[in-house]
Amino acid sequence: MKRIIALVIFCSFVSMNSVFSQAENHFAINYDMSFGTGDLGDYISAGSFRGASIQYRYAATSNILVGFDAAWNVFYEKKDYDSYTSGTITLSGVQHRYQNQVPLLVCADYLFTPDKDFQPYIGLGLGTMYSERNTEMGIWVLEENPWQFALKPEAGIMYKFSYGSAFKLGVKYNTGFGGDLGTQGYVTVSVGFAWGF
DSSP: OHHHHHHHHHHHHHHHHHHHHHTTEEEEEEEEEEEEEHHHHHHOOSOBOEEEEEEEEEESSSSEEEEEEEEEEEEEEEEEEEEEEETTEEEEEEEEEEEEEEEEEEEEEEESOTTSSEEEEEEEEEEEEEEEEEEEETTEEEEEOOEEEEEEEEEEEEEEOGGGEEEEEEEEEEEEESSTTOOEEEEEEEEEEEEOO
């Protein structure tokens, strides 16, 4: 059964590659490691190693790609027994802090060397970001979940290898503005594979 599943996945990737190559479409799947900054970093100082993103790009020209990004990053930290205050309420206990970040962005990338195997790039994304913050203490849960305007600069490299595939390494800074949580920012290091190059 495992061999059949592996064969189906391999055939799907090969067929995706041929479709994307013919239509000048590019697709990437990444594993994301993220580190909170600002308010998010103050709330959860631990890094997030539970993240993934997908990217679609259309080649508008040989070195300009346009498309969209979607990602999901989960931050978590356990705080020691202490007294915590929120508004006019103070509770004592062990606190579990969770924050989910889901950016949905329209993006454009610029490839510096589109005809080479080694391709440095820069990019910019604009859109929205959903934040879900849960603070759990005993039976009490404080939940906040605003949508925010989002901005994402990105820089990275792609290295092309056989059959139109590429290894991808990127660094991005996702920032959400507005809402009850204020500015939510985090740096993400993405490692993944792209097809259609």
